[in-house]
Amino acid sequence: MAAPVVTSQTYSKSNYQPGELMTLTVNHTDLDRKILSTTTTVTDTTGATGSTGPTTCVIDGAASVVPVSTPAVTWTLVAATLNQSVFTAVAP
Amino acid sequence: MLFSTTTTVTDTTGNASAPVTTTCTIGESSFVLGQTEPTAANTGLNVLGLTEADIPAAKIVNGDLTVNDAWVTANGSSPTRWWVKGFLNFTANTPVKFYNSIFEGRTFTGTAPREAIIRARNGSAPVTATISFENCVLRVVQPDVGISTAAGERLGSFYRCDISGGSDLIDYWAPAVPDVLGCYLHDYSFWANDPKHVNDGSHPGWSHNDLIQNSGSAGADVRGNALWCYAAPDVGDVAVLEAGGFPGRDWGTSIMLTPSTSRITGFMAEENWVYGGQCPICLPLQSGGSFNNGNSWTVRNNRHGDLPHKYGSNSRQLIRWGNTMGPAAGSCSGNVFLSTPGVPAALRGTALPAAVLQGNNDASGQLMVRVLQT
Numbered sequence: 001m002a003a004p005v006v007t008s009q010t011y012s013k014s015n016y017q018p019g020e021l022m023t024l025t026v027n028h029t030d031l032d033r034k035i036l037s038t039t040t041t042v043t044d045t046t047g048a049t050g051s052t053g054p055t056t057c058v059i060d061g062a063a064s065v066v067p068v069s070t071p072a073v074t075w076t077l078v079a080a081t082l083n084q085s086v087f088t089a090v091a092p
Numbered sequence: 093m094l095f096s097t098t099t100t101v102t103d104t105t106g107n108a109s110a111p112v113t114t115t116c117t118i119g120e121s122s123f124v125l126g127q128t129e130p131t132a133a134n135t136g137l138n139v140l141g142l143t144e145a146d147i148p149a150a151k152i153v154n155g156d157l158t159v160n161d162a163w164v165t166a167n168g169s170s171p172t173r174w175w176v177k178g179f180l181n182f183t184a185n186t187p188v189k190f191y192n193s194i195f196e197g198r199t200f201t202g203t204a205p206r207e208a209i210i211r212a213r214n215g216s217a218p219v220t221a222t223i224s225f226e227n228c229v230l231r232v233v234q235p236d237v238g239i240s241t242a243a244g245e246r247l248g249s250f251y252r253c254d255i256s257g258g259s260d261l262i263d264y265w266a267p268a269v270p271d272v273l274g275c276y277l278h279d280y281s282f283w284a285n286d287p288k289h290v291n292d293g294s295h296p297g298w299s300h301n302d303l304i305q306n307s308g309s310a311g312a313d314v315r316g317n318a319l320w321c322y323a324a325p326d327v328g329d330v331a332v333l334e335a336g337g338f339p340g341r342d343w344g345t346s347i348m349l350t351p352s353t354s355r356i357t358g359f360m361a362e363e364n365w366v367y368g369g370q371c372p373i374c375l376p377l378q379s380g381g382s383f384n385n386g387n388s389w390t391v392r393n394n395r396h397g398d399l400p401h402k403y404g405s406n407s408r409q410l411i412r413w414g415n416t417m418g419p420a421a422g423s424c425s426g427n428v429f430l431s432t433p434g435v436p437a438a439l440r441g442t443a444l445p446a447a448v449l450q451g452n453n454d455a456s457g458q459l460m461v462r463v464l465q466t
Contacts, residue, residue, distance in 0.1 A: 003107040009099055011116045016095075018118060028101040028109065063106075067099040071170060075097075091095070091118045 002031035009067075016091040024075060024087045026065055033082065034059040058082065093118045093139075093191075093226065094125075094251050094273070123252070123274070126316035126363035126393075130276040136229040136254035142192055147175045155198065156205070159223065160184050177233075179206040182223040182246060183214045189224040189248065196233045204238040209258065212244030212268070219267045224248030232257030235281035235327055237299055244268065250275050257281060257324070259299050265307035265353040273313065277303045278320040280344060284329035295336065301344035303369075308354030308383070314361045319346035321369030321400075342401045346372040351383040351417075359389040366394055367434070370401040370409075377414035377455060384455065387418035393426040396444065398434025399465055406466045410444055415457035421447040424461055436465060 005028060012023035036059055041051040065085040067075045075087040095118045101109040117123070123134055137143060156178035157163075164184045172191040178198045182188070197209040209232055212223050223246060230241050230253055241258030242250075249271040255261050256279040264270055286299040303319050306312060323330045323341040333343055346369050349356050356375070366372045373391055377384055391411055399408045411424050424447055431440040444461050451457035 001103075001105050001107055004101040004103045004109040006099055006101055006109050006112040009097070009112050009114045011097075011114065013116065015117045015119075022116075024097060024099075026099050026101070030101075030103050030107075032103070032105075063104045064102045065099065066102075067097045069095060069097040071093075071095065092093075 004028050004030040004033075018091055020091045022073075022089050022091050024067055024089070026067065026085045026087070027083060028065065028085070029083055032059065035082070125274045128274075128316075129365050130252065130274050130316070130318040132254060132276060135252050135274070135276040136227060137192060137194070138254075139227040139252050140192060142173070144175065144194065146192075147173045147194065151175060153178060156181070158183060159188060161186070164188055179208075180210050181206065182210070182212040182244070183217070184223075185214075185217045185221050187220055187222050187224070187248060189226060190228055191225075192227045193225075194229045194231075196229075196231045197239065199234045204236040207238060208240040208243035208263070210242035210244075210247075212242070212246035212248075214244075214246050217246060222246050222248030222268065222270075224250070224270075225253050226251040228253045230255045230257075230261075232281070235259070235324070237281075237283035237286050237328070239281075249273065259283060259286075260302045260305050262304045263302075263307070264305075264309070266309050269309050269311045271313045271315070272304060272317055273315050275317045276320075277317060277346075279322070279324035279327075281328045282323035282330050282333045282341070282343065284332040298333070298336075298343075302348040303344070303346045305345075305348045305350060306356055306359065307350050307352045309356055309359065310354075311358045312360070314347060314359075314364065316363045318365045318367075319369075319372065320367045321346045321372055322367070338401060340368075340401070342368040342370065344369050345374050347374070349375040349387070349389070349413075350378060351375075351387055352378055352381060355383045355418075356387045356389065359387075361389065361391045362393050364394045365397055365430075366410075367397045368400065370403070371412050372396075372400055373411045375413035375417050375419065376458075377417060384414065385416050385418055389413075389419050389423055391424045391427065393428075395428055395430050396435070397430045397432045399436070399463070402465070406464045407462055408465050409460050409462045411447070411461040413459050414455065415449060415451070415453065415459055416455045419459075421459055427461070439463065439465075 008027045037054045039054045073089040075089045079086040096115040098113040152175045160183045174193040240260040243263040245268045247268045247270045252274045280301045283299040427444040429435045429439045447459045
């Protein structure tokens with residue numbers, strides 16, 4: 001199994017003032033990461049069919065994205081998609 | 093203040109990514125590392141507009157200070173606004189970073205009490221137990237031939253510090269890998285009675301002054317600093333220097349790499365402002381040394397504000413290294429002359445020439461970036 005890769009990490013600004021809200025965007029990928037989509041169809045004895053809408057799950061998604069800063073701050077996850085995590089923290 | 097974030101991603105099967113680190117700055121917005129030239133006005137306490145009066149009485153240490161585990165427990169690992177009027181000896185087993193503080197040694201009689209104002213020589217401590225400085229002033233109230241400003245194998249990083257006064261300013265060797273970033277290094281002290289150099293062939297007894305001396309490291313980034321390699325006026329034996337062929341006090345080396353304890357690999361000297369000295373950036377063959385090959389560096393995008401003191405009648409050697417030491421000629425790139433009065437008009441704004449081999453293509457030869465200017 002491949003390890004995930006942090007493809008980019010950017011702050012919303014290059015400079016903040018103390019007390020200002022910082023936003024950190026982390027983009028990450030994983031070669032094994034896939035979305036598994038399943039649709040089930042049932043056919044009765046008369047030939048009629050019915051099917052479920054697709055349901056999905058993520059294979060090998062990101063279990064944790066952990067930013068650690070110096071000086072230390074508390075990063076709060078505010079948004080996450082399959083390949084991106086967005087955090088905010090207060091500039092020390 | 094430099095602010096860095098390191099992020100690791102772990103997937104659902106427990107595999108972890110390689111960590112990625114990015115930085116930004118907090119506070120002053122006008123300083124850009126590598127683009128803003130450090131000066132006395134934008135380093136040390138001046139980064140946050142502080143003065144000595146902003147250091148509380150309870151944090152003024154009138155005498156020597158040992159930063160050990162007990163001190164760190166009592167005062168934390170990120171101490172700020174301290175003034176140590178003595179010699180600091182770092183012996184803690186965890187990393188410490190001082191902010192907005194002053195370190196200056198003290199007066200003494202006889203032999204210097206310590207070899208450095210900041211002594212970080214705790215070889216028994218973990219490699220990670222380093223001492224670092226940000227927005228600090230490191231100076232020497234009583235310079236001495238035997239005192240460097242900061243020395244040791246447990247030195248951490250220096251960011252936007254004002255550093256002066258020692259016979260050398262920053263001395264380190266492996267495992268220390270200090271990054272020196274955005275600092276103003278200036279006014280080393282010159283001595284004519286250095287016992288380490290009694291038998292020097294050219295200037296017996298003259299101190300060999302370096303702003304930064306690296307005697308072995310894996311990595312280390314010297315970036316965006318102002319390197320003023322001039323002896324402090326009216327200090328030590330500077331009159332001997334001035335009368336001895338260096339009226340401009342432009343003796344010494346800004347970045348001296350001497351792989352005596354181990355090889356120097358992956359060293360970066362970039363985006364610095366370089367003034368004075370005689371061969372400001374140097375990696376010489378070590379006589380009888382064990383590491384006279386396999387070293388590596390990148391010297392790029394530095395700005396030279398004047399010509400170094402000449403060798404002979406006209407050889408101005410800006411970057412020089414032993415032919416067999418390791419770096420290729422192409423390891424130096426993007427270095428330029430500034431359009432400043434100290435640079436001859438014909439060279440202002442031009443790129444430094446490519447390195448050339450002087451001497452034989454063996455261990456006796458030297459690669460150098462030089463110009464010929466009387």
